[in-house]
Amino acid sequence: MSDNKDISVLIVDDNDMTRETLRVILRHDGYNVVGEAHDGDSALEAATRLxxxxxxxxxxxxxxxxxxxxxxxxxxxxxxFVLMVTANKDQDTVSEVVKSGISGYIIKPFNAKKVLDTVQAVALKVRAKRQ
Known part of the structure; x- marks a missing residue:
């Protein structure tokens, strides 16, 4: 397990199992999962609050x-920093989310290594921004 408790993460997905899987993967690697949301409205509220x-x-x-x-x-x-999570590999969708100013994306179905590699790359940017 890595020491990533200084990095707070909010997980937003309408699928309970996906949220749980991401939570387990991230917490196992030491990330501080501060909250979860199941839709866009609650995502905005949680992001603002947390x-x-x-x-x-x-x-x-x-x-x-x-x-x-x-x-x-x-x-x-x-x-x-926002990582989009999607099962849609359609070029238009990928293009749209990239234009929205995201820091990366994770394609479903994902595995723990892909999630952790992607989050770790962004965690490095978070830490660099703090300095």
Whole structure:
């Protein structure tokens, strides 16, 4: 296990199992998972309240999509690092989320190594920004 407790993470996904899997992977590697949200509306509320370093944000969710939630989050928190999580490999979707100012993305289905490699790369940016 790595010492990543200085990095706070918010997990946003409408699928309970996906949130649980991400939580277990991240906590096992020492990340401080400060909260979870199941849709875009609760993502904005949680991000505002918890002020995480990194948000893992599902693209496809009911009511408010991850892309719409990202736009709202960006209005309030310009500097937060966001990783989009998606099963959609469609070039238009990938292009749209990249243009939205994300720090990276994780394609579903994912494995622990892919998640940790992607989050670790962003964690390095978080730490560099603090210095």
């Amino acid at each position: 002020k995480p370093d990194i948000i893992l944000l599902d693209v496809v969710m009911p009511k408010v999509s991850g892309i719409e939630a990202l736009k709202s989050i960006r209005m309030i928190m310009q500097d937060v």
